Amino acid sequence: MHLPSxxxxxMPLPELTGYAxxxxxxxxxxxxxxxxxxxxxxxxxPSTGDTLTEIADAGIADATAxxxxxxxxxxxxxxxxxxxxAEILRRxxxxxxxxxxxxxxxxxxxxxxTLADARGEVAYAAEFFRWYSEEASRIQGxxxxxxxxxxxxxxxxxxxxxxxxxxxxxxxxxxxxxKIAPALAAGCTVVLKPALETPLTACAMARLGEExxxxxxxVNVLTTQSPGELTNAMLADARVRKLSFTGSTSVGRLLxxxxxxxxxxCSMELGGNAPFIIxxxxxxxAALDGAMVAKMRNAGEACTAANRFYVxxxxxxxxxxxxxxxxxxxxxxxxxxxxxxxGPMITPAAVQKIDRLVSSAVRHGAQATTGxxxxxxxxxxxxxxxxxxxxxxxxxxxxxxxxxxxxxxRFDTEDEMVTMANNTEYGLAAYLYTRxxxxxxxLGKRLETGMxxxxxxxxxxxxxxxxxxKQSGLGREGGVTGILEFxxxxxxxxxx
Numbered sequence: 001m002h003l004p005s006x007x008x009x010x011m012p013l014p015e016l017t018g019y020a021x022x023x024x025x026x027x028x029x030x031x032x033x034x035x036x037x038x039x040x041x042x043x044x045x046p047s048t049g050d051t052l053t054e055i056a057d058a059g060i061a062d063a064t065a066x067x068x069x070x071x072x073x074x075x076x077x078x079x080x081x082x083x084x085x086a087e088i089l090r091r092x093x094x095x096x097x098x099x100x101x102x103x104x105x106x107x108x109x110x111x112x113x114t115l116a117d118a119r120g121e122v123a124y125a126a127e128f129f130r131w132y133s134e135e136a137s138r139i140q141g142x143x144x145x146x147x148x149x150x151x152x153x154x155x156x157x158x159x160x161x162x163x164x165x166x167x168x169x170x171x172x173x174x175x176x177x178x179k180i181a182p183a184l185a186a187g188c189t190v191v192l193k194p195a196l197e198t199p200l201t202a203c204a205m206a207r208l209g210e211e212x213x214x215x216x217x218x219v220n221v222l223t224t225q226s227p228g229e230l231t232n233a234m235l236a237d238a239r240v241r242k243l244s245f246t247g248s249t250s251v252g253r254l255l256x257x258x259x260x261x262x263x264x265x266c267s268m269e270l271g272g273n274a275p276f277i278i279x280x281x282x283x284x285x286a287a288l289d290g291a292m293v294a295k296m297r298n299a300g301e302a303c304t305a306a307n308r309f310y311v312x313x314x315x316x317x318x319x320x321x322x323x324x325x326x327x328x329x330x331x332x333x334x335x336x337x338x339x340x341x342x343g344p345m346i347t348p349a350a351v352q353k354i355d356r357l358v359s360s361a362v363r364h365g366a367q368a369t370t371g372x373x374x375x376x377x378x379x380x381x382x383x384x385x386x387x388x389x390x391x392x393x394x395x396x397x398x399x400x401x402x403x404x405x406x407x408x409x410r411f412d413t414e415d416e417m418v419t420m421a422n423n424t425e426y427g428l429a430a431y432l433y434t435r436x437x438x439x440x441x442x443l444g445k446r447l448e449t450g451m452x453x454x455x456x457x458x459x460x461x462x463x464x465x466x467x468x469x470k471q472s473g474l475g476r477e478g479g480v481t482g483i484l485e486f487x488x489x490x491x492x493x494x495x496x
Contacts, residue, residue, distance in 0.1 A: 011333075011334060011336075011337045013109075013336070014105065014336065016105070016109075017102075018099065018102045019099045019102035019103055019106060019204050019207070019208075020101075020102035020103070020105040020106050020109075021106075022043065022052040022053040022106065022109060022110070022200050023053055024204075024207075025053075025055075025106075025199075025200040025201075025203035025204055025207070026039055026043075026053040026054055026055055026200070026203075027203075028055075028056040029056045029058055029062055029066075029221065029222060029223065030203065030206045030219075030220060030221040031062065031065050031066050031069050031220050031221075031222075032065070032066075032068075032069035032072070032073075032216050032217045032220065033069075033210065033215070033216025033217060034216070036056070036062075038056040038057070039053075039054035039055065039056060040054055040055075040056070040057050041054055041055050041056070041057045041196060041223070041225055042054055043055055043110055043196075043197075043198075043199060043200060044110075044197075044347075045109055045110065045112075046111070046112035046335070046343075046344040046345065046346055046347065046379060046380045047108075047109075047112050047333075047334035047335050047336065047337075047343065047344050047378075047379045048334065048378050048379050049377060049378050049379055049380070050378075052109055052110060052200070053200070055196070055199045055200070055203075055223045056223050056224075057223070057224055057225045057226075058222040058223060058224040058230060059224075059226075059230075060229065060230065060233050062222060062224075062230075063191075063222060063230045063233050063234050064233070064237070066191045066220040066222055066234075067162065067191060067234060067237050067239055067240065069216070069217035069220050070162045070189040070190065070191055070217055070218070070220055070239075071162060071189075071239050072217050073189050073215055073216065073217030073218045074159075074161070074162060074188075074189045076215065077184075077187060077188075077189050077215065077218050078159050078187045078188075080187070082136045082137040082139075082185075082187075083136075083137055085136050085184060085185060085187065086133040086134070086136040086137055086185070087133070087213075088184075088212050088213045088214055089129045089130075089132055089133035089136065089181060089184060089185060089212075090129070090130065090133040091211075091212035091213060092126075092129040092181075092208060092209055092212040092214075093126050093127070093129035093130040093133065095208045095211055095212055096122060096125065096126035096129065096173075096177075096208060097123075097126050099208070100119060100122045100123065100126070101119070103118075103122045103173060103201070103204060104118035104119040104121075104122050105118070105336060106200055106201055106204055107121060107122070107172060107173060107198075107201055108335040108336040108343070109200075109335070109336055110172070110197070110198045110199075110200050110201065111169065111170070111172060111197075111198050111201075111335065111346065112299075112334075112335040112343040112344040112345070112346060112379075112380070113298050113299065113301075113335050113343050114299075114335055114340050114341060114342070114343050115335070115336060115337075115338050115340070116341075117297060117298050117299075117343075118335070120297075121171055121173055121174050121298075122173055124174050124460065124462070125171075125173040125174040125176070125177035125178075126177070127462040128174075128177040128178050128180075128181040128182075128462045128478070129177060129181045130462075131181070131462040131463055131478075132181035132182050132184070132185040132482075132483060133181075133185070135182070135185055135480065135482075135483050136185035136186075136483075139157045139186070139483060139484075139487065140157075141154065141155050141156045141157060142154065142155035143155075150495075151493050151494060151495045152493075152494040152495070152496060153491065153492075153493065153494075154491070154492040154494055155489050155490070155491050155492070156489070156490045156492070157186075157484065157487040157488070157489055157490075158187075158487060158488050158489075158490050159186050159187035159188045159486065159487060159488075160186070160188060160241050160242045160265060160486050160487055160488050161188060161239070161240070161241030161242060162188065162189055162190070162191070162239050162240050162241060162242070163179075163183045163188045163189070163190045163191075163240075163241070163242035163243070163244060163486060164190070164191050164193070164231065164234050164235065164240055164242065164243050164244070165179040165180065165183070165190050165191065165192045165193065165244050166193050166227075166231065166243070166244070166245045166246070166247065166255075167179065167192065167193070167194050167195060167202070167246055168195050168246050168247050169194075169195035169196075169197035169198040169346055170298055170301045170302060170303075170346070170402075171298070171302070172194060172195070172198035172199075172200075172201035172202060173201050173204075173205060175246050176192060176194065176201070176202055176205050177205070178246075178462075178466070178477050178478060178482075179192070179244045179246075179477070180192065180205070180209070180219060182477070182482045182483040182485065182486055183242075183244075183486045184214070184218065184219070185483055185486075186483050186486035186487050188242065188486045189217060189218045189219070189220075190218070190219055190220070191220045191221075191222060191234065192206075192219065192220065192221045192222070193221075193222050193223070193224065193227060193230065193231065194221070194223065196223060196224070196225060196227070197346055197347065199223040202221055202223075203221060206219055206221045228254070231255065231258070232258055235255075235258050235259055235261075235262055235264055236262060238262075240262075240264060241264060241265060242264065242265050242266075242267075242485075242486060243255060243259050243264050243265070243266045243267070244266075244267040244477075244485070245266070245267070245268050245269070246269040246270075246303075247269075247270065248270065248271055249270040249271040249425075249426070249471050249472070252268045252270040252473070255268075256268065256474075265485075266474060266475070267473075267474060267475035267476075267477065267485045268473040268474040268475065269303070269428075269466065269467060269468070269472075269473045269475075269477060270303075270426075270428075270468070270471060270472050270473040271303060271400050271426055271428070271471065271472060272303040272304055272305070272307070272400060272426050272428030272429055272468065272472055273307045273308065273398065273399075273400060273424040273425075273426040273428075274294070274304060274305060274306050274307050274308070274428060274429040274430055274431065274449075275306075275307070275308045275309075275310055275420075275421040275430050275431070275447075276290075276291060276294055276295070276306035276308065276309045276310070276430075276431040276433075276457075277310045277311075277417060277421060277430070277431065277432045277433065277443075278291075278309070278310070278311045278312060278315060278319055278433045279312050279315075279432075279433060279434040279436070279439070280312040280313070280314035280315050281434055281435045281436060282315060282433035282434050282435065282455075283433070283435065283455075284315060284318055284319065284322065285322075286433065286455060287315075287319065287433040288319065288322045288323060288326060289457070290431065290433060290453070290455070290456055290457030291306060291309065291319075291323055291406070291457060292323075292326055292327075292457070293457035293458050294306035294431050294453070294457035294458070295404070295406050295457075296327075296330070296341075296342065296384065296404060297458070299342050299343055299344075299345065299403065299404045300401060300402060300403045300404040300405065301345065301346060301350075301402050301403065302402075303400070303428055303429075303472075304428060304429040304451070304459060304460065305401070305402070306406070306431060306457070307400060307401055307407075308397055308407060308409060308420075308421075309323075309406055309407065309408040309409065310409050310411050310417050310420060310421060311408055311409070311410060311411070312410075312411055312412070312417070313410055313411070313412050316408070316410045319408070320369065320386065320388055320408055323386055323406060323408070324369040324370050324386045327370050327371065327384035327385070327386050327404075327406065328370040328371075328384070330342045330384045330404075332375065332381055332383055332384070334379065342383070342384055342404055344379045344380045344381050345380045345381065345382055345402075345403060346380070347380060348380050350380065350402065350403065351374050351380050351381070351382050351403075353402070353403075354374075354382045354401060354402070354403035354405060355373070355374050355382070356395075357394075357395055357396040357399060357401060357405070358372060358373075358385060358387065358396065358405055360394060360395050360396065361387055361390050361391070361394040361395070361396045361407065362387075364391045364393075364394055365389055365390075365391055366387045366388065366389050366390040366391065366394065366407070367387065367388055367389055368385055368386065368387055369386045369387075369388055370383075370384065370385060370386050371383040371384050371385030371386065371404075371405070372385050372387075382403050382404060382405075383404070384404040384405075385404060385405040385406065386405075386406050386408065387405065387406065387407040387408065388408050390407040390408065390409055392409065392420060392423075394407075397409075397423075397424075398424060400426075414443065418443065418446045418447065421447055421448075422446075422447065422448045424470075425470055425471040426468065426470060426471055426472045427448045427449045427450060427468050427469035427470040427471070427472045428449065428450055428451065428467075428468035428469075428472035428473070429449060429450070429451045429452070429453070429459055429468070430447050430449040430451070430452050430453070431452070431453040431456075431457060431459075432444070432447075432452060432453070432454050432455075433454075433455055434454075434455070437454070440454045440455075441454075448469055448470060449468065449469065450466075450467045450468035450469050450472060450473075450476075451464075451466065451467075451468070460478075461478070462478050462479075463478065463479055464478055464479050465477070465478055465479040465480075465481045465482065466478045466479070466482075
């Protein structure tokens with residue numbers, strides 16, 4: 001499939017006004033409540049390969065200034081009553097909802113995801129501000145006597161301190177909200193470093209926070225071409241007490257090592273290799289519906305995306321036929337085009353990686369029932385693809401695909417499936433389809449994963465703890481536990 005310039009699938013850019021306008025968010029860095037005009041790094045529209053605008057390239061001095069601002073604002077924000085912090089977060093939620101269409105357009109422009117996916121992301125991101133507006137005043141302590149009766153134990157949860165937040169390009173609004181909201185609810189000030197591929201959404205979020213009433217210095221935003229250098233400089237600052245990172249496991253390991261040098265608390269949401277398991281007794285149509293959600297949300301560019309489809313022998317052929325038909329019907333095109341069902345990948349390198357994994361699998365015996373080769377541009381496109389007869393030892397079964405490719409594997413027994421599903425260093429999410437719920441719960445105990453979707457293809461929810469096991473990360477985001485990641489328990493031994 002070609003997507004040449006004259007192709008109707010590459011529609012002209014819509015009229016961009018308000019928060020949807022990339023130029024509004026290209027003024028520069030946001031430090032201590034001020035936008036510092038600076039530009040020079042292009043932000044590319046992956047649907048066309050064209051430059052949308054330019055963004056700032058922060059240096060070490062800017063990082064120091066951001067920490068200074070966060071430190072200056074910390075005492076006041078820490079002392080702000082929880083109810084007042086909650087009201088600001090609630091206003092942030094309402095503002096995101098009010099500007100949802102503009103934010104979705106902005107996300108589609110710089111990320112490439114479909115407008116439907118972008119709207120879903122904005123709604124999901126906004127919910128973190130609503131959820132943590134409610135949790136801000138619910139951080140519980142402890143009051144109890146020691147077993148010996150010698151004294152009373154009081155436990156309070158204090159803000160951990162300045163937090164450095166590093167977010168990825170694939171969910172630029174949601175990942176920022178999932179970190180900012182609990183940090184602010186807990187009483188922490190933050191420095192946000194978004195991915196350079198999608199910095200405009202982070203700037204839009206900062207503007208909304210300012211409009212909601214966030215005081216200067218409580219939220220700061222840095223964009224840079226030297227993320228390692230800037231992050232290391234911030235972690236070396238004794239005032240920084242928290243690092244929250246979402247990204248690849250390889251980068252996460254480096255950050256953990258650097259944070260360990262300075263004994264900084266870390267929350268790490270890292271890579272995934274999610275198995276999608278379909279038992280013979282599953283509802284086939286429901287499994288296909290769930291598979292399309294778990295695989296094609298954000299065109300597969302998600303750490304929770306189904307990476308390996310394990311289908312029991314009795315339902316295997318029918319599932320492959322149904323999945324192939326659904327994937328082949330998806331309309332590929334520019335993310336900001338409302339007709340599009342599968343947008344571009346984020347960069348040419350992303351397309352090359354997907355092509356490497358698919359080509360390697362095919363060389364080792366796999367067959368593509370639809371798709372299977374990159375599309376010509378403009379833009380960075382790979383078509384929805386289904387692979388069958390994929391060797392278990394293929395690289396595609398061990399590496400995150402991060403694209404619209406569904407490798408399907410046949411299995412016979414539960415034990416065989418569990419062994420294959422757990423044969424990975426990752427353990428973020430998994431999906432299981434069966435009509436036998438007791439069986440699902442039993443298998444859930446055996447699957448090495450932090451999250452399990454049973455008869456549904458979406459597990460993420462602001463009210464639930466998000467995170468993985470093994471090499472998929474440390475700590476949890478979201479839910480009741482998410483706010484505790486930004487607190488330190490303090491114990492008082494009291495003799496009344």
